Amino acid sequence: MPILGPNQYGKAENRVVKVTRDGTTHHIKDLNVSVSLSGAMDEVHYSGSNANVLPTDTTKNTVYAFAKEHGIESAEQFGVHLARHFVTSQESIHRARIRIEEYAWERIEAPAGRGRHSFVRQGRETRLAQITYDGEGWEVVSGLKDLVVMNTTDSEFRGYVKDKYTTLPEAHDRILATEVSGRWRFGWADDEQEMPAWEESYAQVTRHLLEAFAETYSLSLQQTLYQMGARVIDGRDEIDEIRLSLPNKHHFLVDLEPFGLKNATEDGAVYFAADRPYGLIEATVLRDGHEARIPVDLTNL
Structure with missing residues (x-):
């Protein structure tokens, strides 16, 4: 006889923009919020009874109402x-998971005397947060995606295993992106427990990631990844685990010899930026004594 397994429901990708006015100076929080709820939901699957179901439209309305009632101090705080x-107001809901993407805007500074209410969308990373609550305990995972970085030197790749299918030449000075x-x-x-300072934490984690990338003389992308994760664990006591996924955005020297040109790194080189296929390096860095809990596939978070 078939039985119902794990299940959840909710409203995905609620786009909410909250404008806070401080006189003529305005502030923006731009979020994409997805709500997933689970609990005593067997009957709605077996018989179609909606007696325990809070409509997904209600969850959408709650997102917008809470943006007004509570404001949006941070993605994490809003998710909390x-x-x-959802868990404390509905007897049938035992677990709530809130996933949030945050899009950053940078202020366009106006001439003196003009209002500070103009913004340009930042083209850097997208901030992420996932907040899960089961009525007893919390799990908060923050993150980012689409943070593109590059070192134009201080990177090598050599001494690797070679077999009859290996054609890649060793690199003593390469682009690492x-x-x-x-x-x-x-x-x-x-x-x-005292709640972390979410905004400060995000800013400092991002700083540690970027500084570790810039300061590591890289003998492999794996080494760079570990240094980035270790810098976060060493520098932020509130964080127990970080998982990083780093695709190697290959840059290959272009063969210019047919045109009588030397293309060498020491005198400034021309590269072909390949978008695929790409190497994909992934790993988790943990605080000693803690277990990994972030899924290996970050797209499932």
Whole structure:
């Protein structure tokens, strides 16, 4: 006899923009919020009874109402408000998961005397957050995606295994470029603990990732990844685990000899930027004594 397995429902990708006015100076929070709920939902699957079902339209309305009632201090704090509300206000809901993407805007500074209400969308990374609450404990995972970085030197790749199918020449001075996707899990798990300063934490994690990338003389992308993750764990006591996914955005020297030109790194080179196929390096860095809990496939987070 078939039985129902794990299930959830909710409203995905609620786009909410909150404008806060401080006189003539305005502030923007631009979020994409997805709500997933689970609990005593067997009957709606077996018989179609909606007696325990909070409509997904209601979850959408709650997102917009909470943006007004509570404001949006940070993606994580907003997710905490929502998750707590769904679990504590509905007897049939036992677990809430809130996933948030945040899109950053940079202020366009106007001439003196003009209002500070103009913005340009930043073209850097997208901020991420996932907040899960089951009525007893919390799991908060923050992250980012689409953070493209490049070192034009201080990177090698040599001494690797070679077999009859190996054609790649060793590189003693190469471009190292990648598009960082990362998730990090906080040690905060219950309301008895002091809540992290979410905005400051995100800014500092991003700083550590970028500084470690820039400061590491790279003998492999794996080494660079570990240094980036280790810098975060060493520098941020509130974080117990970070998982990074780094595609190697290959840059190959163009063969210019047919045109009588030497193309060498030491005198400034021309490269072909290949978009695929690409190497994909992924790993988790943990605080000693903690277990990995972030999924290997970051797209499932």
